Amino acid sequence: MMSVDFAGWSSAHQSRFEDVLRGLLPQAEVMPQRLHQAMRYAVLDGGKRVRPLLAFAAGELVGAELGRVNIAAAAVELIHAYSLVHDDMPCMDDDVLRRGKPTCHVQYDEPTALLVGDSLQTLAFQLLAENTLNDDARHQLEMVKLLAQASGSRGMAGGQAIDLESVGRALSLPELENMHIHKTGALIRAAILLGAHCGTVTASQLNNLDHFGKCVGLAFQVVDDVLDAEADTATLGKTAGKDADNDKPTYVTLLGVQAARNMAGELHGEALSALDEFGDAAQRLRELADFIVLRKF
Amino acid sequence: MMSVDFAGWSSAHQSRFEDVLRGLLPQAEVMPQRLHQAMRYAVLDGGKRVRPLLAFAAGELVGAELGRVNIAAAAVELIHAYSLVHDDMPCMDDDVLRRGKPTCHVQYDEPTALLVGDSLQTLAFQLLAENTLNDDARHQLEMVKLLAQASGSRGMAGGQAIDLESVGRALSLPELENMHIHKTGALIRAAILLGAHCGTVTASQLNNLDHFGKCVGLAFQVVDDVLDAEADTATLGKTAGKDADNDKPTYVTLLGVQAARNMAGELHGEALSALDEFGDAAQRLRELADFIVLRKF
Numbered sequence: 001m002m003s004v005d006f007a008g009w010s011s012a013h014q015s016r017f018e019d020v021l022r023g024l025l026p027q028a029e030v031m032p033q034r035l036h037q038a039m040r041y042a043v044l045d046g047g048k049r050v051r052p053l054l055a056f057a058a059g060e061l062v063g064a065e066l067g068r069v070n071i072a073a074a075a076v077e078l079i080h081a082y083s084l085v086h087d088d089m090p091c092m093d094d095d096v097l098r099r100g101k102p103t104c105h106v107q108y109d110e111p112t113a114l115l116v117g118d119s120l121q122t123l124a125f126q127l128l129a130e131n132t133l134n135d136d137a138r139h140q141l142e143m144v145k146l147l148a149q150a151s152g153s154r155g156m157a158g159g160q161a162i163d164l165e166s167v168g169r170a171l172s173l174p175e176l177e178n179m180h181i182h183k184t185g186a187l188i189r190a191a192i193l194l195g196a197h198c199g200t201v202t203a204s205q206l207n208n209l210d211h212f213g214k215c216v217g218l219a220f221q222v223v224d225d226v227l228d229a230e231a232d233t234a235t236l237g238k239t240a241g242k243d244a245d246n247d248k249p250t251y252v253t254l255l256g257v258q259a260a261r262n263m264a265g266e267l268h269g270e271a272l273s274a275l276d277e278f279g280d281a282a283q284r285l286r287e288l289a290d291f292i293v294l295r296k297f
Numbered sequence: 298m299m300s301v302d303f304a305g306w307s308s309a310h311q312s313r314f315e316d317v318l319r320g321l322l323p324q325a326e327v328m329p330q331r332l333h334q335a336m337r338y339a340v341l342d343g344g345k346r347v348r349p350l351l352a353f354a355a356g357e358l359v360g361a362e363l364g365r366v367n368i369a370a371a372a373v374e375l376i377h378a379y380s381l382v383h384d385d386m387p388c389m390d391d392d393v394l395r396r397g398k399p400t401c402h403v404q405y406d407e408p409t410a411l412l413v414g415d416s417l418q419t420l421a422f423q424l425l426a427e428n429t430l431n432d433d434a435r436h437q438l439e440m441v442k443l444l445a446q447a448s449g450s451r452g453m454a455g456g457q458a459i460d461l462e463s464v465g466r467a468l469s470l471p472e473l474e475n476m477h478i479h480k481t482g483a484l485i486r487a488a489i490l491l492g493a494h495c496g497t498v499t500a501s502q503l504n505n506l507d508h509f510g511k512c513v514g515l516a517f518q519v520v521d522d523v524l525d526a527e528a529d530t531a532t533l534g535k536t537a538g539k540d541a542d543n544d545k546p547t548y549v550t551l552l553g554v555q556a557a558r559n560m561a562g563e564l565h566g567e568a569l570s571a572l573d574e575f576g577d578a579a580q581r582l583r584e585l586a587d588f589i590v591l592r593k594f
Binding site: 026030031032034035036039082083086089090091092110111112114115117118119121122123125126128129130136137138140141142144145148149151152153154155157158160161162164165 | 323327328329331332333336379380383386387388389407408409411412414415416418419420422423425426427433434435437438439441442445446448449450451452454455457458459461462
C-alpha cells in the first residue's frame with residue numbers, strides 16, 4: 001500500500017479494521033446479548049485507531065502477515081477501549097460523552113459498563129492466545145507478556161492510579177512524564193512492538209521501535225493536553241476543558257501552551273531519529289508520528 | 298503429601314500458597330504504591346482458596362511440577378479475586394464486607410477498587426505468559442486461552458451479566474443453571490484444567506476432569522445458596538441473606554433448602570464418578586468434592 005498517500009493508507013486500514021473488529025467481537029445476538037451489544041457499542045464506530053495504525057505500520061515494516069497484525073492490533077485496541085469505558089465511569093472521570101456518543105454507562109448502565117470493560121480486557125488476551133500470530137509459540141507468549149505488562153499496574157492501569165493520586169496536587173515535569181509514560185505511552189509502545197512481533201525482527205530493530213514508541217506516546221499525550229486546552233467540545237468529540245476543570249496537572253498547566261507545543265516538536269524529532277536504520281521502509285511510521293503531533297482533534 | 302489427611306494437605310497448601318501470592322503480587326512499596334497495597338489487600342489473607350486447591354489436586358494427579366502449578370493456581374485465584382472486587386462495588390452488589398474484612402472500595406475508594414480489579418485480571422494473564430508452565434509453549438498458549446475463555450463474556454463475566462439481567466425476574470431451573478455454569482463454574486473448571494495442563498495429560502483425562510469440574514462447580518454454587526439462606530453473617534464472613542434481600546433467584550428460592558441439598562448431593566455423586574478412571578490418584582480431588590459439598594461456611 002506504499003503507493004497510496006498517508007490519508008489513503010490510513011483510511012483504508014481504518015475502514016478495513018472496523019470490519020475486523022466487527023468479526024472478532026462477540027456477535028450481538030449471542031448470549032448474554034446486552035453485554036455483547038454493549039461491548040460492540042464501546043468499541044465499534046469510533047476513535048482514530050491510532051494504536052492499530054501503529055501496529056499496521058510496524059507490521060508492514062517487518063513484512064508481517066496482515067491477518068496476524070489484525071489480531072495484534074485488535075488486542076491492543078480492546079485494551080484501549082476497556083480503559084476508556086472504565087475511565088468514563090462515574091467513580092472515575094464521570095464523563096458522559098466519548099467519541100461524540102454517550103459513554104457506555106450512560107447508554108447502558110454502570111454495572112454493564114463495568115462488565116464491558118472487564119470482558120474487553122479478557123477478549124484481548126483471548127485473541128492473542130487463540131490465533132496463530134507467530135510460527136514460534138514462544139514469541140507469541142512474549143506478545144501476551146508484552147501486552148500484559150503494558151496494561152497492568154506497572155503500565156496503563158498504574159498510570160491511571162498515579163493520575164488519581166495527582167488530582168489537586170502540584171506535579172513536577174518528571175512526575176507528569178512518569179504518569180503519562182505509563183498511562184498512555186505503555187500501550188502505544190505495545191501496539192508497535194506487537195505489530196513487529198508478528199513478523200521477523202532483530203533486537204536492534206525492536207530497540208529502535210521501542211524508543212520511537214516511547215517518544216510518540218509521550219508526544220501523543222502532550223498534544224492531547226494542548227488540544228484539550230484549546231479545542232471546543234464539538235471538534236474533540238469529548239467534553240473539552242475537562243482536565244482543567246478537574247484540576248488535573250497537564251503539560252499545558254505546567255508549561256503553558258507554547259512550551260508544550262515545543263516539547264511535542266522535540267519528541268517528534270527524536271521519534272523520527274529512532275527510525276533512521278529502517279530507511280524508506282519506515283515511511284508509514286514517520287507519517288504516523290507527523291499525524292500524531294500535527295493532528296487537530 | 299498423600300500420607301497426610303485432607304485437612305493437613307489443604308492447610309499446608311493454603312499457607313504455602315499465601316506465600317506464593319505474596320511473592321507474585323507487586324510489592325507494596327513499588328509505585329504506584331496505593332494501587333499495589335490495595336491489590337495485596339484484595340487478594341491476601343482471605344478465602345478458602347478452593348480454586349487453587351483444585352489446581353494443586355489436579356496437578357498432583359498428573360505429576361506436574363509444583364512450581365508450575367503455583368503459577369497456574371495464582372492466575373486463577375487473581376481472576377477470582379478481581380471478580381469479587383468488582384462485584385462488591387456500589388454499582389454492582391454494593392457489599393461492604395468480604396472475607397470478614399471491609400471490601401476493597403470501602404477500605405480504599407471506588408476508583409482504586411476499579412483499578413485493582415482491572416490490574417489483578419491483567420496480572421493473571423501476565424503470570425501465565427512470563428513463567429514456563431509447560432515445556433511446549435503451544436500448551437501454555439492453550440492455558441492462556443482456557444483462562445480467557447473461562448473469564449470473559451462467554452464465561453465468568455457473562456455469567457455476571459446474566460445475573461444482572463435476572464434480578465427481580467423469575468428464572469427457570471435451566472436458566473439458573475446456565476447462569477451459574479458461567480458465573481462460578483467456568484473458573485472452577487479452568488482451575489482444574491490449568492493444574493492438569495502443567496503436567497502430562499491425555500484427552501480422555503481432560504474430558505473427565507472437565508466433567509468433574511462442571512459438577513463440582515455447580516455443586517459449589519448450590520451449597521453457596523443453601524449456606525447464604527441459612528448461615529448468619531459472622532459464620533459466613535460476608536453479609537448473609539443478601540441474595541434474598543436483592544430478590545435474586547437462587548437454588549433455595551427456586552427449589553427450597555431440602556431439594557437444593559439433594560441436588561448438591563447428586564452433583565457430588567456425578568463428580569465422583571467422573572474420577573473413576575484415575576483410581577486412588579484422584580483421592581485429593583474426591584476429598585475436595587466432599588469438602589465443597591459438606592462445608593459449613
